[in-house]
Amino acid sequence: MASLLHPQLQLSRQYGRVFSVFNSQIHTGSGLAAKDHYKVLVLGGGSGGIAMAARLKRKVGAENVAIVEPSEMHYYQPIWTLVGAGAKSVASSGRSTSSVIPSGVTWVKSKVAEFDPEKNTVHTDCGKKISYDYLIVALGLELHYEKIKGLPEGFEHPKIGSNYSLKTVEKTWDALKSFKEGNALFTFPNTPVKCAGAPQKIMYLSDAFLRKTGKRSKANIIFNTSLPVLFGVKKYADALWEIVKKRDLNVNLRHNLIEVRADKQEALFENLDKPGETEVFKYEMLHVTPPMGPPAVLKGSLLDDAGGWLDVNKNTLQHKTYDNVFGIGDCTNLPTSKTAAAVAAQSAVLDRTVSRILKKQTPDKAYDGYTSCPLVTSYNTVILAEFDYDGQPLETFPVVDQSKESRVMYHMKADVMPHLYWHGLLKGIWGGPGPYRTMMHLGMK
Incomplete structure (x- = not known):
């Protein structure tokens, strides 16, 4: 194989740490120039994409695997709950993408622009067309602050933050530190979200901080959630309701945030059980969990379901229509919570599924939704x-x-x-x- 490469590329392979070869914004861990075809193409450099690239390179060889990911930085987002409460630094959550790409795997530093599963190809936003034998879709989900009137421009004001965004997570801590008295307001949107517990975790941490700093008696802590329950699993919901009662926290179910008037420190909610009925809440601190949805590039493609999510078999993680396409993580329509822990469990199952299919065998391991x-x-x-x-x-x-x-x-x-x-x-x-x-x-x- 090496003898077929251009001499410059052979030199780059030999001195990979010295030379970098760039071709259409494409970078590789080993210094190799990009090909137009890979045995395994991974879309997304988040937790699921990196994990699967690391696993599959051991099966097909690093030179046969590529990751399409535009971001220079990779973040461990579950820790942002603690960043928003001042317990961890935002710097501790991030590492360069180049440092987490498995060695030897090609990094295509672009966005996915279009799928063509009929021809086993993907188009990128830089005009590149890449073909594959097997495709792993790990594109995560998208945040939609703009679906709340008054956002994201409202974040330019004080007293408002969100642990779901790198740009706004430290604003949560700023709002909590500066709190004096009044309403501390926390929200949960009327869409699927990643880490569904996080919107209320920051409420409990804020309560603890205000107690520690002697401000709790002047605070009215409110959790307005679009859900009909506090948590989806009864065993844990019962335990959380006990905490809510003991700490004098106020929970309003079926309340969905539709507007933020940051200049007036007001938030407008719709009552999902009574269409047309709205209520304004004043706030001294507001934590916003944004509406979320599938990646725009998936919606309307040949790979999505009716809701725009990647349409996969919930047991094998194989696409329901295209046998050589697989999904992992937040972009899928798997009927379980979207968490890093779910991605970890899925990665083990998907590893087994792809391994069996590479050998022309039937998948024999099922994901239980853990x-x-x-x-x-x-x-x-x-x-x-x-x-x-x-x-x-x-x-x-x-x-x-x-x-x-x-x-x-x-x-x-x-x-x-x-x-x-x-x-x-x-x-x-x-x-x-x-x-x-x-x-x-x-x-x-």
Whole structure:
């Protein structure tokens, strides 16, 4: 193969750390110029994309794998809950994309512009057409602050932040620090979201901070959620309702944020159970969880479902129409919560699925919908929710009541899980706690 390469490219391979070859905005970990065809093409350089590239390069060779990703930086977003509460720095959440791309895998630094699964090709925004044998779609989801009237321009004002965006997460901490008295308001939108526990985690942390600083007696803490429940799994919802009552937090169900009047410090909500009825809430602090949706490039393509999400088999993660297309993570229509923990479990299943298909065999491992949500309830406690497709608890630790607040689980969230992310999931060697759960339950789960 090497003898067929241009001499300059052979030199680049030999001295990959010295020379860089750029071709149509394409970079590679090993210094090789880009090809127009790859055995495995991965779309998206988030957690799912990097994890699958790391896994599949071991099966087909790094030179046969490419990742399409425009961003220069990669962020561990679950830690932004703690950044917004002043417990972690935003700098600790990010690393350069080049440092997390698996070595030898080609990095196509572009956006996906169009799918053509009939011809096994993808077009990028820089005019590149790349063909593939197998396609992994890991494009995440998109935030839509603009669907709330008054945003995103409202973030130019003080007292308002959002832990879901790099640009606004530190504004949450600024708003919390400057809080004096009045309403501290937290929202949950009327769309699917990633990390569905995060909108209320910052409420519990804010409550803890205001108690610690002696301001809690002057604060009215409100959680306005579009959902009909506080949390989707009853076992954990019951535990959270107890915390809400004990800490005098106010929860309004079926309230959806539709407008922010940041100059007046007002937020307008619609009552989803009473169409046409709205209510204005004044705020001294506002945390916004934005509406979210599938990547625009997926919507209307041959790969999406009726809602615009990647249409995959919920057991194998294989596309329902195109056998050589697979999905992982937030961009899919898998009926489970969109979390990094779900991506980890999915990566192990998808690895097995693709491995079998590469050998012309039938997939034999099913994803059970496992996901996890460490519900941070203070600066040193967490309720570790783990559950499956059916919303049934699927817990790892049999001797612990995971619906109870735990200091140990907090340290797992704050310290252990980031390490597992950077050095396990992104390296393709952490596929969730499934094997450990089986051992701890003596093979019965």
